[in-house]
Amino acid sequence: MLCYALGLLLGVLGLSESGFSNVQDGLMNVTVPLAIPLLLFSSNVRAWKTLAVQPFYSLLFALLAVLMAVVSGFVLFNGANIPDFNKVGGLLVGIYSGGTPNLASLKMVLGVEEEVYLAVHSYDMLIGAFYLFFLMGLGQRVFHMVLPRYKHNAISSDIETSNIELWLVARNNRMRKKLLVTFLLALVMVAVAGGIMVLLPDDLQMIVFIFLITSFGIIGSSSKRINKTEGSFDLGMYLILIFSIVVSSKVQLTTLTEINPAIFAYITFVVFVSLFLHVVLARFRKIDADTVIITSAALICSPPFVPVVAGSLRNRSVIVPGLTIGLIGYAIGNYLGYLVSELLALL
Numbered sequence: 074m075l076c077y078a079l080g081l082l083l084g085v086l087g088l089s090e091s092g093f094s095n096v097q098d099g100l101m102n103v104t105v106p107l108a109i110p111l112l113l114f115s116s117n118v119r120a121w122k123t124l125a126v127q128p129f130y131s132l133l134f135a136l137l138a139v140l141m142a143v144v145s146g147f148v149l150f151n152g153a154n155i156p157d158f159n160k161v162g163g164l165l166v167g168i169y170s171g172g173t174p175n176l177a178s179l180k181m182v183l184g185v186e187e188e189v190y191l192a193v194h195s196y197d198m199l200i201g202a203f204y205l206f207f208l209m210g211l212g213q214r215v216f217h218m219v220l221p222r223y224k225h226n227a228i229s230s231d232i233e234t235s236n237i238e239l240w241l242v243a244r245n246n247r248m249r250k251k252l253l254v255t256f257l258l259a260l261v262m263v264a265v266a267g268g269i270m271v272l273l274p275d276d277l278q279m280i281v282f283i284f285l286i287t288s289f290g291i292i293g294s295s296s297k298r299i300n301k302t303e304g305s306f307d308l309g310m311y312l313i314l315i316f317s318i319v320v321s322s323k324v325q326l327t328t329l330t331e332i333n334p335a336i337f338a339y340i341t342f343v344v345f346v347s348l349f350l351h352v353v354l355a356r357f358r359k360i361d362a363d364t365v366i367i368t369s370a371a372l373i374c375s376p377p378f379v380p381v382v383a384g385s386l387r388n389r390s391v392i393v394p395g396l397t398i399g400l401i402g403y404a405i406g407n408y409l410g411y412l413v414s415e416l417l418a419l420l
Contacts, residue, residue, distance in 0.1 A: 076314045077195070080321030097319050104316040105177045106266070106286055110259040111309030112174050112403055113290030114299050128394040131351075131360050131368040132401065138350035139169045139343065139372070140413065146342040147417050150335045160185050161336055163414025164193050165343050171406030172375030172399075174309070177316055179410045182283045187323050189336075196340045204344055205374050208366050209385035216362035220355060223363035223388055239311065242304035255302045262289040287407050344373060367391040371399035 143162045152158035160183045167175035173194070180190045242248045266285035270278045293299045348369060355365045363386050370382040376399030383392045 076317040077191070077198075077321045080318040083318070083322040097323055100319045101316060102181075104312040104319070105174070105181060106263045106282070107256075107259055108174055108309040108312035108316070109178060109283070109286050109407075110262050110290035110293060111256070111305050111312070113287065113400075114255060114259075114294050114302060114309075115306040115400070125394060127358075127360050127364050128368065128398060130358050131355060131364050132372075132398045134354035134358070134360075135347070135351050135368050135372050135398075136170060136402075136409070138347040138354065139166060140409070141350055142343045142347040143413060144417065146339050146346070147420065149342065150339050152335075152339075152417065153420050155335060157185070157189070158335070158339075159414050159417035159420075161189065161193060161339060162417045163410040164190070165340065166413045167406045167410030168193075168197060169343065169347065169373050170409055171372075171403040173317075174313055174403060175406030175410060177313060177320075178283050178287075178407055179414075180320075182279055182407070182411055183414055184279070187320055191321055192336055193340065196337045200341055200344055201374055204348075205370070205378065205382075208370055208374075208382055212366050213362055213386055216352065216365060219352060220362040220365060221359055223361040223391070239304045239307035242307075248303045251302055252304045252308065255299060255305050256308065258293065258299070259290075262286055262293070265289070283407055284411075287404070291404050347373070363388050363391050364394070367395035368398055371395045372402050376400060376403070 143165050147153075147158065147162050150158075152162065163183055164176055164179055164185065167179040176190075176194060179185070242252055263286055266282050266289065269285060270282040273281055299305075351369060352365060366386060367379060367382060370378050374382075376396050379392055379395035379399060383389055383395065
């Protein structure tokens with residue numbers, strides 16, 4: 074939120090009219106592609122198969138609920154008669170399966186205007202704040218009315234997560250060198266994907282480019298040496314924050330009032346209808362309330378909120394499954410978002 078506010082302030086001060094337009098475009102084109110593999114490197118694909126049965130089904134139900142809500146909301150709000158409304162649907166699938174990184178990359182893939190992108194993300198932050206407060210405050214008590222309680226067991230997970238802050242990594246010579254090598258690897262992946270991209274027709278270039286670096290990131294995460302690099306995830310998120318400042322600095326505040334209010338209604342519909350559908354589907358499988366809440370937090374709110382929500386639930390056992398679910402969402406969000414956008418364009 075601070076990054077978007079800073080970007081808007083820079084825009085108001087006339088940054089885009091001061092000869093920095095080329096710099097802005099360059100940063101927008103570089104930060105997201107570099108961030109994608111860095112974010113995915115910390116996702117251990119081999120560990121995905123160890124995801125317990127209940128969280129796995131909760132993930133499937135949550136994704137299905139989001140897809141159903143996006144498609145039905147598109148029909149309900151007459152999206153076929155609104156220009157590029159199918160792209161908004163694709164963005165929502167991306168952000169509610171992976172978060173801001175998927176939203177940013179899908180903006181590039183789908184060619185979404187900066188004003189529309191900022192409106193979607195701004196509305197999402199507003200609605201998401203109320204949604205998060207509900208999950209942390211009343212969610213557990215409300216869901217216990219229809220879902221069983223979480224059953225604790227003595228089995229502990231061997232999946233480790235790094236809590237080392239990026240600035241501490243930068244101060245440690247060994248970790249700094251390791252992170253630099255990982256960053257250079259991400260740079261090579263982007264360069265290879267870019268080389269392949271220029272050989273393709275113009276209408277396929279950005280789609281293939283983003284999908285290639287996503288796939289490269291997933292492949293890289295299977296290497297234990299790459300996967301255990303301290304600070305790679307935080308560095309990727311730092312690049313996303315830079316992107317957030319730049320993209321919002323290009324937006325004129327006066328244009329935001331021209332955005333169709335259907336976007337706000339569409340986002341609200343998708344967030345709460347998908348939660349309702351998720352709970353209904355989970356009830357048939359008898360998935361416990363805590364697992365449903367942490368799954369929803371990981372996908373709708375994004376993985377960084379998983380430990381926060383787990384703390385409000387007083388259940389640390391759901392942190393690792395929640396983070397794993399969130400990282401899977403990061404990996405598949407680009408694919409799902411693009412496919413749904415193309416599907417909605419046919420309606």
